[in-house]
Amino acid sequence: MQAVLSFEQAPPIAAPFRFFLTAPVFTGLAGLLLMVDGPESLSSRWTGGALALTHLLAVGFVLQVMLGALVQILPVVAGANLKRPLLVASLVHTLFVLGALLLVAGFLDIFPFAFPLAMTLLGTAVGFFLLAGLLSLRGVPSTSASISGFKLALASLAIVLLLGLLLAGSMAGYWAVPMLLVTQLHVNWGFAAWGLGLLSAVAYVVVPMFQLTPGYPVWFSRYFGSVLTVLVLLTSLLLLWAEPEWVAVFQVVVIWLSAAFCCLTLWLQARSKRAIPDVTQRLWRLAMICGLLACSLWMLVHLVPSLDDWPAWPILFGVLVLVGGFMSVIVGMLYKIIPFLVWLHLQNRGRGKVIAPNMKAVLGETKMKRHLQAHLATCALLIAAVFWPEMLSRPAGLALLVASGLLLANLCSAIGVYRRHARLVDERLAILAEGVEA
Amino acid sequence: MTHPKTDRVIDARGLEPPEPFVLTMDALDHLPKGEKLLLQLYREPLPLYKALLNNGFAYESERTPDGTVEILIWHAPA
Numbered sequence: 001m002q003a004v005l006s007f008e009q010a011p012p013i014a015a016p017f018r019f020f021l022t023a024p025v026f027t028g029l030a031g032l033l034l035m036v037d038g039p040e041s042l043s044s045r046w047t048g049g050a051l052a053l054t055h056l057l058a059v060g061f062v063l064q065v066m067l068g069a070l071v072q073i074l075p076v077v078a079g080a081n082l083k084r085p086l087l088v089a090s091l092v093h094t095l096f097v098l099g100a101l102l103l104v105a106g107f108l109d110i111f112p113f114a115f116p117l118a119m120t121l122l123g124t125a126v127g128f129f130l131l132a133g134l135l136s137l138r139g140v141p142s143t144s145a146s147i148s149g150f151k152l153a154l155a156s157l158a159i160v161l162l163l164g165l166l167l168a169g170s171m172a173g174y175w176a177v178p179m180l181l182v183t184q185l186h187v188n189w190g191f192a193a194w195g196l197g198l199l200s201a202v203a204y205v206v207v208p209m210f211q212l213t214p215g216y217p218v219w220f221s222r223y224f225g226s227v228l229t230v231l232v233l234l235t236s237l238l239l240l241w242a243e244p245e246w247v248a249v250f251q252v253v254v255i256w257l258s259a260a261f262c263c264l265t266l267w268l269q270a271r272s273k274r275a276i277p278d279v280t281q282r283l284w285r286l287a288m289i290c291g292l293l294a295c296s297l298w299m300l301v302h303l304v305p306s307l308d309d310w311p312a313w314p315i316l317f318g319v320l321v322l323v324g325g326f327m328s329v330i331v332g333m334l335y336k337i338i339p340f341l342v343w344l345h346l347q348n349r350g351r352g353k354v355i356a357p358n359m360k361a362v363l364g365e366t367k368m369k370r371h372l373q374a375h376l377a378t379c380a381l382l383i384a385a386v387f388w389p390e391m392l393s394r395p396a397g398l399a400l401l402v403a404s405g406l407l408l409a410n411l412c413s414a415i416g417v418y419r420r421h422a423r424l425v426d427e428r429l430a431i432l433a434e435g436v437e438a
Numbered sequence: 439m440t441h442p443k444t445d446r447v448i449d450a451r452g453l454e455p456p457e458p459f460v461l462t463m464d465a466l467d468h469l470p471k472g473e474k475l476l477l478q479l480y481r482e483p484l485p486l487y488k489a490l491l492n493n494g495f496a497y498e499s500e501r502t503p504d505g506t507v508e509i510l511i512w513h514a515p516a
Contacts, residue, residue, distance in 0.1 A: 010485065075484075075485075076484060076485050077484065078484075079484040143482075144482070205481060208480050208481070209454070209455060209480075209481060210454055210455070212452055212454060215480055215505050218505070273452050340455055340456065343456055344456065347456075359456070
């Protein structure tokens with residue numbers, strides 16, 4: 001019975017997995033770049049190395065896994081089925097990976113046509129994904145905070161993409177835009193409206209489900225995403241109208257709201273029914289603490305004007321948000337999603353006659369813990385490297401490379417389990433079928 | 439465990455996926471015609487709904503004030 005009841009809404013396993021598998025390659029490349037470039041990459045947020053590093057992490061890892069996870073989550077959480085998911089995933093993934101690599105090549109000035117090619121490929125990939133995602137959500141009523149959160153986050157991603165294309169076109173010399181202003185808009189929409197917006201929409205479902213915590217309060221989940229998006233929109237309009245005092249007021253509210261999300265998640269985690277936190281819970285806790293540190297840093301810099309002159313503070317903020325925050329949460333999610341998907345697809349493949357292996361056998365706790373330790377070391381070294389770049393930027397790059405390798409090895413081992421068991425299932429089903437015929 | 443709606447109840451509110459799914463499927467395997475099964479969760483199990491309809495079951499879901507989603511499942515009339 002179990003497998004006869006197949007999850008019709010689950011897309012083929014290859015659709016999300018291709019995004020998950022290539023994402024650690026980008027963080028590995030970021031580690032390599034930091035090892036080669038050394039302190040130069042951390043000296044200012046505007047160097048080619050720093051911009052390449054940021055986009056290897058933000059686009060190559062964070063955005064890539066988020067797109068892959070959406071392929072899986074939209075049908076399961078929102079009941080929104082992507083049409084021909086494998087075709088959409090293959091097309092988006094291929095264009096995305098090439099586009100992201102070319103974008104990095106553009107920042108590093110490796111060859112002259114990198115930016116226009118990256119704009120075309122990334123623009124098509126993300127644009128096509130947005131179209132498919134929004135079409136699948138068309139007609140799906142916003143009956144939960146997660147569904148309305150997905151809709152807002154996808155709309156915000158469209159804005160992040162357009163702003164990114166404006167910036168890349170300007171760097172390629174096609175047009176001129178005020179770089180500082182458009183970069184600030186790009187970062188605001190990317191980190192807050194898209195990143196935190198999507199993270200919160202997913203968290204309302206996955207934190208109680210996988211971490212056995214109470215649910216997020218209804219008053220919070222109902223309004224958080226929309227208030228956040230409206231605040232980012234108002235900040236953007238005020239930035240365009242050059243109203244610096246009001247911009248500061250709205251930005252402070254966005255920071256406080258982000259900090260409130262981190263505090264609430266930590267509070268819920270403290271009420272988990274699980275006696276000993278597992279790797280996912282630890283990664284989420286690390287992410288929320290890094291999120292709070294990033295918010296505190298932002299407030300401190302804006303309260304103590306002399307700190308604003310410190311050129312490394314935006315780098316520290318970026319490390320806390322991207323590596324300590326988004327990367328930690330995403331790895332934590334991968335360690336739940338991947339064993340679950342392997343179990344689910346093997347269960348369906350066995351058609352009720354062959355039972356799938358236990359989820360713990362798909363990806364062992366020891367392997368995940370080893371990677372958690374490497375990730376913790378990476379976070380600590382990257383934060384320290386902002387203060388002592390000459391001494392620590394290369395060791396931090398090495399740690400990031402090692403952690404990426406361990407993540408990739410863990411993902412490959414889960415896929416190995418899937419392939420081995422899929423063969424076993426097919427063999428057993430064939431034997432059973434022969435028995436019936438005989 | 440008993441409930442005003444039925445005596446066959448699965449309280450899956452403190453369980454991690456895929457345990458609620460596995461327990462529900464095992465219970466449906468042994469559900470006699472005319473009997474009902476109640477599943478309690480803190481979320482709407484959208485994939486389960488589709489799977490139930492595809493396999494000859496009917497269901498009703500209701501959200502209670504404490505945030506629990508109660509799904510009552512029975513064999514659909516032929």
